Amino acid sequence: MTDTKPKDNFVREIIDGDLAVGKNQGRVHTRFPPEPNGYLHIGHAKSICLNFGLAADYKGKCNLRFDDTNPETEEPDYVRSIKEDVRWLGFDWEDREFYASDYFGRLYDYAVDLIRKGDAYVCDLTAEQVTEYRGTLTGPGKESPGRGRGVEENLDLFARMRAGEFPDGAKTLRARIDMADPNLLMRDPVLYRVRRAHHYRTGDAWCIYPTYDWAHGQSDSIEGVTHSICTLEFEVHRPLYDWFLVRLGIHRPRQIEFARLSLSHTVLSKRKLLTLVKEGFVDGWDDPRMPTISAFRRRGYTPASIRRFCDEIGVAKANSIVDEALLEHGLREELNKTAPRAMAVLRPLKVVLTNYPEGSAEELDCVNNPEDPGRGTRKVPFSRVLYIERDDFMEDPPKKFFRLSPGKEVRLRYAYFMTCTGVVKDPATGEIVEVHCTYDPATRGGDAPDGRSPKATLHWVSAGHAIPAEVRLYDTLFTKRDPNELEEGADWKSNLNPKSLETIAGARLEPSLAAAEPGSRWQFERLGYFCADIGLSRPGAPVFLRTVTLRDTWARIQKSGRENE
């Protein structure tokens, strides 16, 4: 499933090359292999879009395979969430839902085969000793005492490992490769460890578990995968990946590595995301500030906008940090066309139309989506007392501020022109509590018969008709573009943005929003796109989350200090 014509990239070049020389009988078969030890994030989305996208473009298949070889950290809830997220993104693995744990038996047999070929042995070293014997980056390692064991003894020992005769960590099965190989991964890597842990799928059937290196390539092979696409850190594993498959003499997929995604102002490491969740820095994996797929979904992002983003960022081998502005841009472009408009005042400032008849009200026609006339119009109540956005009024405005201020005329969207005649202040604090205006009855609907047109159009809500609501605004989770870039001795968590969440309790919405369905997306005119939250909304009392702001030229002017130029 793709939304745009696939961009060319080096992975496609490799596949095209393989196809050109007739490899794999012309098949293209990929897989997305998550470990169910956390929720999927936007970086996984890149991999999902790549793998499923490639399969679709080449008329091939893409499997969903859970790489569940470490029972200590894996849970069914993670499996559940991963499936939900992949599906939500719009991809279908059909009947190809696989688990590395389903291959434990075959993996064991492959190991026996390797032992028979003299390519693996049972090692008695402790974990610390294995590390010590591995040697250093510059110096060779030492051979394990068990390295010289004969095939029969190894077979016997390995069978007894499986049978549970040895305590956890007491023995490992290792490949016999080369303790002096400059690539540390080739220095007799561990294939199996003894670990009496309950596996969420195989239960207590096994007390030995295969390592990633032993399980991954063989799993790919078993599934007939042709191109095993993974991230750059696995590049040094490729010689090992190939070595096993060649020794075993079985189908050998081609491993291709690409640069994982980094997004600005957030972290994309499962370990760090887990910390944020476990230590309560956020309200769970789907906290709208998180970079997880579930958080983006809850916040109101669309699957298409994420797919589009993944297509746009490209696939290459250079480490990079993509600006979140690119993600937001695609989202806005979609939502601009699809989200119905509504008026909502986040920080209400009372406006009294002194020449509007007291006690009366009327209904005005408002366009639901200017980008899509087919969406029609709705009625919005209007009366003498209104609320406008506090930010839309300034008693003593700078030169470039052309919203409401004393003596100035503005347009109320789809309603009337009004002119500010005065303010009422709290005598104690001096705070402006009310603004007085007169409206021009001749401008009903927002057009003046004489053709004049105010510089600003404000959104508004009728005080007596508006419904109160809670609205949550979000800013980036971290203050730094790269949260991992730390000052001396600093912790990455010190880069968390204390203002990433702002809860506004007293917002006022136009009445129609009371019926907003949980999960529905809206554009609050002049403010941004908002989503009625699925978790917090109550019937008749929705809670809105800001998905993304609208482009805000005024905010940019203020930020750059040019408001008086």
Next chain:
RNA sequence: UGGGGCGUCGCCAAGCGGUAAGGCAGCGGACUUUGGAUCCGCUAUUCGGGGGUUCGAAUCCUCCCGCCCCAGCCA
């Protein structure tokens, strides 16, 4: 330091010996009942740096510099 990778505009990224695509961001301007949207225009004589090969190089060779990954019985 051994091995494996990577370095093209502020951020991504094409380019594969023939004389620097595109997107985002930014900046102008037009239009506008969202300071939104839309539309038009501008922004790398230069490809981490130095040598070399060539009629011609970001693309080939070479040396140097910088960044990332590998010493889990994690993935």
